Amino acid sequence: MNSTIETILNHKSIRKFKDTAITHHQLDLIIRAAQQASTSSYMMAYTIIGITDPTKKAVLAEVSGQPYVKDNGHLLVFCADLHRPTKQASEEDFSQMTENLENSEHFLVSAIDAALAAQNAAIAAESMGLGICYLGSLRNNLGKVDELLSLPKHVIPLFGMAIGEPAHGPDRKPRLPKQAVYFENEYQEHDESINQFDEQMATYYQSRSSNNRADTWTKQMHRRFAKTIRMDVTDLVQKKGFNKR
Template identity: 50%
Template sequence: MNTMINLINNHRSVRHFEDKPLSEEQIQMIVTSAQAASTSSFIQAYSIIGVTDEAKKKKLAELAGNQSFVETCGHFFVFCADLHRHKVVSEMEGINLTESIESTEKFMVGLIDAALAAQNAALSAESMGLGICYVGGIRNNLHGICEVLKTPEHVIPLFGLAVGYPARENEQKPRLPYHHIYHENEYEQSPNQYKVELEEYNKTISAYYHERTSGKRADTWTEQMSHMFEKKKRMYMKDFVQEKGLDRV
């Protein structure tokens, strides 16, 4: 175990922050670290929007499901899949790149590039003693988010990253068992094996919630997932993505 592995394995989401903004140097370091992440074929199909305006942060917190820490964190970053600059490239080079820009493949490149950059940003922030929390809630109302952030066509906000000085840290949630995530040579497809491992994981998660809430909660992971997937959520997404000029081909 080295310092970096310890940092990675010690991750937990932070949703309570001190009333203290990040310095410009910290912000630049986090963004520079994000840019150091791998990017498919050097396409760099993402952008990061830092939100400092108090009114905008308040609106984003509301649109993300009234998550107050979005408004009170030290700095709020929004990671976007971005093929807008490649539309500009097509104009500069006099080549029609629309079909490629609007393909499902390039949309996936944007998603992956943004996710890789964000994880670098998160690790950079945590290495400075800061806390972070990813915020997928911004996808609850992307029309509203895009209006606040003034994003052009071919740009889609994917998730936020709240960063700040932790006022309180949560306990770390136990992850799925190693052998349930890692498959060697081929995908393990035995339903019985899956069920055995998930039953064991259910016991772990139930005990975690029982201890964390002093017995007020003891639900299992499979219960959580079944309830979550049962509720149809953000079903407008495909239409929205295509409205923004991506995933059309």
């Protein structure tokens, strides 16, 4: 096993960071690694915004409800960006592009491009001994984040990433077994693997070093989907010119 695989397999979400900013060199390497991610049709349909203004960090922490959005070594916000690819278009050309630009396909392309870049950034950061935590909680008030970052039409914030020197060592959370996520040639039901994973998670939650509880993965997922969340996201996404067709 090489060091890259070891870095990936040892991933943990870090939610407590030392009060130390990452260096300009570290940030440069992280962004360069993000930019080398695969991209659909060479669109590079994402933008990364580094948040250095303490006031903006505080607002984003309020939106998220998580203190580590403010207290970290650096905060990134990853955005889907279909504004840049069309910026140089004439009014006539842009009019011809709009129907295709605003379809579901290109919404997926831009979101996937951003996610691929983010994962490259995460691996790069962890390879340097830094910790990271993805921040989907910025979508708790997507409109406020959009306004705060002054994003033009055809650019939307998707998620954040807190980066910094870890101030704790959380337990590594188990993942679903391979048999539950990898199939050959067609989709397969694999209830036995899920049941076994639920037993593993029950043991994990009861024995981990903090936040012990009686729980399973299946119970978590049932709670997750039984309660509606972020129902305003669709309206904001379409208002910004994404996923309209």
